[in-house]
Amino acid sequence: MTHPASSSLTGLSVQADGSRTVHRALPEEVAVAIVFNGSTQAVMMASPTDLADFAHGFALSEGVITDLSQIENFELVDHPNGLEARFWLAEDRAEAIAARRRLMAGPVGCGLCGIDSLEQADRDLPQVGGAGxxxxxxxxxGATDAxxxxxxxxxxTHATHAAGFLQPGKGIILAREDVGRHNALDKVIGALALAGIDPASGAFVMTSRLSIELVQKTAVTRAPVLIAxxxxxxxxxxxxxAAGITLVAFARGGGFDIYSHPKRIIPEVPNVP
Known part of the structure; x- marks a missing residue:
């Protein structure tokens, strides 16, 4: 079954000078069940594009796996009312699955829906490197304009978020879109992993505000810079x-604010032989 990224639907546009029938392209969202070793761990609403990237990024950013080598098999399975992203993992990941268990569907605006406890919401984050x-x-x-x-x-549709991966002097080398901002970031994380690109080599760029789950996902993948x-x-x-991440906000119109660890951003990059 094919799930389109958007659908054209009809509405009535009411303006000061009158009303008229309009046809709008609206983004689709589908239920995606993330299944590990036969057990559903999350059901997230997501744009039905790049779902293999999304599932792998979710598994990595939620700490279910730490490396793609821990995946023994993966498949996407269509259902009339959504899709299943099925992983079969090495047995030693069973404890990690239980630790990050999720029990309910997550709407597009929710990045922490359904976790078992308040302690999981405030999980310990690793220290990010990338000193060089x-x-x-x-x-x-120029990151958000790019x-x-x-x-x-x-x-x-004018109704989706995007996440991108920025490398010094190269610009945005990879980007993904989704109705949910955290889904878009998971798609980028998964795409990087599947392409063998180290998140420590660049920065995540977001079209949204920066809430806690985006920082958590950034830290878990060891990406040193987050821009929004x-x-x-x-x-x-x-x-x-606390995690050592350079956080940049209000990056638009040729300017930006640096809120933490500014040493990674300098006026000019010196020539290094």
């Missing part, structure tokens, strides 16, 4: 500081 990574001011200032060139579904067009929450900023 350096971005120029120009890299950061991401706009990788958003065909948003151009069609909008603001962070105070909780997210405290977590970024």
């Amino acid at each position: 990574l350096r971005f120029s001011y120009a890299d950061i200032a 991401l706009r060139n990788h958003q065909p579904l948003h151009d069609l 067009v909008s603001a962070p929450t105070a909780y997210a900023l405290r977590a970024a500081k």
Whole structure:
């Protein structure tokens, strides 16, 4: 079964000068069950594109796996009312599955829905390295504008988020879209893993505000820089500081704010022989 990324639907547009029938392209969302070793761990609403990337990124960013070698088999299975992303993992990952268990469906705006306890919401984060990574001011200032060139579904519907991966001097090398901002980031995380690209070699760029689950996912993957067009929450900023993440917000119009660990961003990148 094919699930389209968008559908054209009819509505009535009411404006000051009258009303008229309009046809709008609207993004689709489908239920995606993430299944590990026969047990459903999460049901998330997501855009039905790049779902293998999404499932692998979710498994990595939620700590269910730490490396793709722990996956023995993976398949996407269509159902009339959604899809299943089925993983069969090495037996030693059973404890990790139980530790990050989720019990309920997560709507598109929810990044922590259904976790078993408050302790899991405030999980310990690893210290991020990347001490040698350096971005120029120009890299950061143009990041969100560059991401706009990788958003065909948003151009069609004006209703999706995007996440991208930025490398110094190379721009956005990879991007994914979704109705949920955390889903978009998981898709990028999965795509990087499947392509063999180390998240420590660049920065995640988001079209949304920065909430705690985005910082958590960034830290777990060891990406050292997180950039967004909008603001962070105070909780997210405290977590970024503690984890060693360079957090950049309000990156638009050629400017940006740096809120933590600014050493990775310098006015000019020196020439290194």
